[in-house]
Amino acid sequence: MDFSGAYSADHLIYLGKGFIVTLEVAFISIIFSFIIGSLVGTLRYADIPVLSKIMAVGVETIRNLPLLLIIFFTYFALPEVGIQLSISLATIAALTVFESAMISEIVRSGLSSIPKGQIEAARASGLTYIQTLWHIILPQGLKRMIPPLVSQFISLLKDTSLAIVISLPELLHNAKVIYNGNVNYVTPILLLTALMYFVVNYMLSLLSLALERRLDRDGKIKIAS
Amino acid sequence: MLDFSILTDYFDLYLQGLLNTIKISLIGLGGSFVLGTIIAVMRIAPVRIVNWIGACYVEFIRNIPLILIAFFFYNGLSAFHINLSGFTAGTIGLSIYTAAFIAEAIRAGIQSVDRGQMEAARSSGLTYIQAMKYVILPQAIKIVIPPIGNQFLNLVKNSSILGVFAGFDLMYFGDMIHEKTYVTFDTYIFVGAFYLLLTIPLSSFVRYLERRLARGY
Numbered sequence: 110m111d112f113s114g115a116y117s118a119d120h121l122i123y124l125g126k127g128f129i130v131t132l133e134v135a136f137i138s139i140i141f142s143f144i145i146g147s148l149v150g151t152l153r154y155a156d157i158p159v160l161s162k163i164m165a166v167g168v169e170t171i172r173n174l175p176l177l178l179i180i181f182f183t184y185f186a187l188p189e190v191g192i193q194l195s196i197s198l199a200t201i202a203a204l205t206v207f208e209s210a211m212i213s214e215i216v217r218s219g220l221s222s223i224p225k226g227q228i229e230a231a232r233a234s235g236l237t238y239i240q241t242l243w244h245i246i247l248p249q250g251l252k253r254m255i256p257p258l259v260s261q262f263i264s265l266l267k268d269t270s271l272a273i274v275i276s277l278p279e280l281l282h283n284a285k286v287i288y289n290g291n292v293n294y295v296t297p298i299l300l301l302t303a304l305m306y307f308v309v310n311y312m313l314s315l316l317s318l319a320l321e322r323r324l325d326r327d328g329k330i331k332i333a334s
Numbered sequence: 335m336l337d338f339s340i341l342t343d344y345f346d347l348y349l350q351g352l353l354n355t356i357k358i359s360l361i362g363l364g365g366s367f368v369l370g371t372i373i374a375v376m377r378i379a380p381v382r383i384v385n386w387i388g389a390c391y392v393e394f395i396r397n398i399p400l401i402l403i404a405f406f407f408y409n410g411l412s413a414f415h416i417n418l419s420g421f422t423a424g425t426i427g428l429s430i431y432t433a434a435f436i437a438e439a440i441r442a443g444i445q446s447v448d449r450g451q452m453e454a455a456r457s458s459g460l461t462y463i464q465a466m467k468y469v470i471l472p473q474a475i476k477i478v479i480p481p482i483g484n485q486f487l488n489l490v491k492n493s494s495i496l497g498v499f500a501g502f503d504l505m506y507f508g509d510m511i512h513e514k515t516y517v518t519f520d521t522y523i524f525v526g527a528f529y530l531l532l533t534i535p536l537s538s539f540v541r542y543l544e545r546r547l548a549r550g551y
Contacts, residue, residue: 173529173533175492175494175505177495177497178505178525182526267400288409295413303394311393311397314397
């Protein structure tokens with residue numbers, strides 16, 4: 110068995126390029142899905158008669174489908190109805206649709222976990238519904254949402270690897286291109302690739318822990334539970 | 335409008351894919367439950383080095399993509415002259431990946447049982463293993479079931495990665511039907527519908543369990 114040459118400079122640079130694509134796609138998708146997911150989650154929490162019901166059906170459908178299918182569908186099936194997206198746009202669109210649905214559920218259940226008495230007290234003190242949501246419910250809910258949100262972002266970062274099915278030049282795709290040339294490279298290259306994913310994701314989870322502790326200490330956002 | 339003749343003409347292929355996806359998910363659930371329980375017990379065992387190994391497994395596996403693990407079993411073992419089929423490699427990958435999440439769910443469940451229970455059991459003369467088996471685990475199960483249900487739901491959805499390795503799951507058969515019909519949109523809409531047929535009842539059931547068990551007995 111000959112592992113030497115697996116970590117040559119060319120290979121490392123190529124993996125690095127893939128890593129940058131992974132991070133870019135994940136970052137853009139996190140931003141989009143956070144915005145859309147928060148919006149949908151808040152609207153569902155607000156329980157607007159018809160709109161919330163329609164959103165519930167949409168969210169449940171998307172959440173219960175495999176992301177791989179959504180990515181595949183976005184890139185290969187949408188052109189049949191006249192929507193042609195580039196590989197990276199298709200990945201971002203598919204990730205955003207799927208993760209927004211997941212995040213909207215996190216936001217909705219985070220908001221729902223705030224006791225109803227808080228709303229009543231705020232409304233009784235003369236705040237409008239929007240003011241109550243913005244100043245009372247959101248700040249408290251946000252704290253409870255941080256751990257599940259961060260683990261969802263970690264999922265998203267890992268899920269970018271599914272775009273290998275549409276040949277997005279991300280980290281895993283590039284790793285596969287390298288090791289396809291030599292069967293002895295598979296293990297060392299996959300190990301290095303796994304470490305790269307691990308480092309970013311582990312740092313994210315540490316960040317989440319630090320953030321939680323910080324908010325726990327802050328008197329400003331303290332929950333009586 | 336959707337072309338339902340695809341659904342009727344290739345119904346047996348869709349059905350075969352659906353049944354295989356169920357099979358893969360059940361094998362994966364069994365494998366990851368056994369492995370996850372072992373890892374969870376390692377994480378709370380009163381031996382530091384064993385704890386550490388358990389923690390490393392969970393942290394490493396949880397933070398890397400499932401498809402990478404599956405690629406390792408599909409491509410990586412051939413350097414050691416072991417060639418696994420897509421079905422086997424994918425199912426092993428799924429079990430190893432899901433086990434990390436199940437281990438965390440079980441550990442959280444066990445640790446949520448009051449410490450006094452373990453102390454009382456031990457001081458009544460039960461061994462550590464007996465105390466776990468007769469006192470701690472029966473109480474932890476109730477807390478652990480909903481998150482494991484959620485992991486099973488994820489497992490069913492994640493089994494779609496077997497399609498990438500020619501693993502004979504629903505995604506793979508979707509691909510096969512697509513090659514016959516050359517219609518992408520409708521073919522995969524039906525694939526999605528078959529997944530929903532599995533996941534929607536499952537997620538409603540998990541939600542029911544969450545509510546039911548939260549209420550207590």
